Amino acid sequence: MTQQQSTPLPSSAGTAYTIRTGRLIDPETGSAKTDQFVSVKDGRIVEVGSSAPHLEGAEMIDLSNFSVLPGLVDAHDHLAITYKKFPENNYFYYTYVQDSTAIRAIQAVSNGLQILSSGFTVERDCGNCGLYADTALRVAIEQGWIPGPTIINSGIIIGGMGGQFNPTPEMVKQHDIVYPEYLDADTPDEIVKAVRQNVLFGAKFIKIMVDSQPYPYTVDDMRLFVKEAANAGGLKVAGHVQTEEGARRAIEAGIWSIEHDIALIEHDNAHTDELHKLMAQKGIWRVGTETPLTDYGVSFYGGVSQAEFDRRVKGLKSAYANGVKMAFSTDADYYVPGMTRGEVVINFLKSWKASGIPAKEILKIMTVNGYKVSDIYDKRGPIKPGFPADIIAVKGNPLEEIDALRTVVFVMKDGLVFKRDGVMTPEKFLHSGPVNGWSIR
Numbered sequence: 001m002t003q004q005q006s007t008p009l010p011s012s013a014g015t016a017y018t019i020r021t022g023r024l025i026d027p028e029t030g031s032a033k034t035d036q037f038v039s040v041k042d043g044r045i046v047e048v049g050s051s052a053p054h055l056e057g058a059e060m061i062d063l064s065n066f067s068v069l070p071g072l073v074d075a076h077d078h079l080a081i082t083y084k085k086f087p088e089n090n091y092f093y094y095t096y097v098q099d100s101t102a103i104r105a106i107q108a109v110s111n112g113l114q115i116l117s118s119g120f121t122v123e124r125d126c127g128n129c130g131l132y133a134d135t136a137l138r139v140a141i142e143q144g145w146i147p148g149p150t151i152i153n154s155g156i157i158i159g160g161m162g163g164q165f166n167p168t169p170e171m172v173k174q175h176d177i178v179y180p181e182y183l184d185a186d187t188p189d190e191i192v193k194a195v196r197q198n199v200l201f202g203a204k205f206i207k208i209m210v211d212s213q214p215y216p217y218t219v220d221d222m223r224l225f226v227k228e229a230a231n232a233g234g235l236k237v238a239g240h241v242q243t244e245e246g247a248r249r250a251i252e253a254g255i256w257s258i259e260h261d262i263a264l265i266e267h268d269n270a271h272t273d274e275l276h277k278l279m280a281q282k283g284i285w286r287v288g289t290e291t292p293l294t295d296y297g298v299s300f301y302g303g304v305s306q307a308e309f310d311r312r313v314k315g316l317k318s319a320y321a322n323g324v325k326m327a328f329s330t331d332a333d334y335y336v337p338g339m340t341r342g343e344v345v346i347n348f349l350k351s352w353k354a355s356g357i358p359a360k361e362i363l364k365i366m367t368v369n370g371y372k373v374s375d376i377y378d379k380r381g382p383i384k385p386g387f388p389a390d391i392i393a394v395k396g397n398p399l400e401e402i403d404a405l406r407t408v409v410f411v412m413k414d415g416l417v418f419k420r421d422g423v424m425t426p427e428k429f430l431h432s433g434p435v436n437g438w439s440i441r
């Protein structure tokens with residue numbers, strides 16, 4: 001146990017729980033044990049076993065009718081943006097004009113609560129957060145002001161001039177309106193500086209637009225990103241990739257992850273297997289954001305067609321067959337009336353189920369792989385002594401039927417109960433000051 005792992009979480013200091021589990025699931029091995037107890041003290045797991053140790057003042061939580069497991073991970077979303085049918089016609093370009101960083105930070109808090117309620121205790125936040133609303137969200141949760149998932153955030157997305165957009169000359173010259181959504185970096189000096197700016201303002205990884213403009217990053221450009229991110233605290237580089245050429249360059253450069261499956265399933269999956277084999281060889285993460293086929297429109301592309309969905313599912317099958325490291329990821333940054341953000345996110349199970357990947361593998365992808373792609377596996381996630389107590393419970397057995405994850409009845413985050421009997425109970429998380437300290441790192 002490291003020093004950090006034995007330190008109580010101040011917001012949870014003095015609390016103790018003994019959780020009685022019906023079925024305690026280990027997603028790593030895809031197995032379960034019955035009638036286990038998980039003991040939690042000062043925010044951390046102290047013991048897991050078939051008998052409960054005596055913990056002074058511990059409250060017993062009876063989850064004997066449920067499956068108990070570690071929290072889920074959405075490895076690609078943007079909590080500080082919510083684009084909508086009205087007024088921006090689901091075109092996120094206009095959301096940046098409409099919503100200030102301040103209102104987006106508040107949206108991020110709400111979205112964080114909603115996905116935590118659906119069992120997501122970790123979220124990898126991939127930019128498009130105005131002027132660092134993502135850092136504000138992470139810090140607010142870490143300092144103990146509000147409940148929320150653990151946030152692994154990228155800061156501002158770095159790209160060649162123009163980012164992901166086709167801005168007007170006025171926007172580029174005056175650097176306003178769609179900036180600061182994207183940080184321009186076109187030369188080696190600018191690349192180093194952009195990485196450093198994000199690190200300075202609280203990024204936990206670096207996100208780049210590899211090929212959104214007709215002047216994609218070269219292999220050397222991306223190697224420089226990887227080198228400078230590593231220099232700045234060992235951060236990893238995630239690449240938004242949308243062309244096959246971009247994917248080949250990103251793989252050659254050895255970036256940490258390819259975000260989105262678009263580039264991998266181009267041309268009716270003609271090169272999908274080949275690209276996946278290369279990714280598997282190099283150990284590059286596939287963060288595919290496989291949008292499900294639904295009856296609601298989900299993007300400014302106007303939703304997903306049956307043909308597109310079929311190509312995605314084929315892509316998932318190929319990635320699995322070729323042993324690519326995969327993460328559950330959504331890019332679900334839009335408003336669907338009548339659904340919480342958590343419900344929109346968990347609905348991505350539809351794509352995974354369609355791929356035929358076994359439930360226990362999907363569960364491992366949504367937990368263990370999520371901690372790994374977020375680069376926190378040695379600090380948080382698994383239910384084991386010394387780790388922060390991030391624990392959920394669901395009806396049914398997700399090892400056999402993955403849709404069991406849609407009914408999350410209990411959520412514990414950092415050793416505090418956030419949801420009990422299917423109802424959110426956030427009071428214990430709310431404080432009038434930074435109970436966990438003031439650091440932004």
Ligand SMILES: [Zn+2]
Binds near residue numbers: 076078126331
């Ligand atoms: Zn995204």
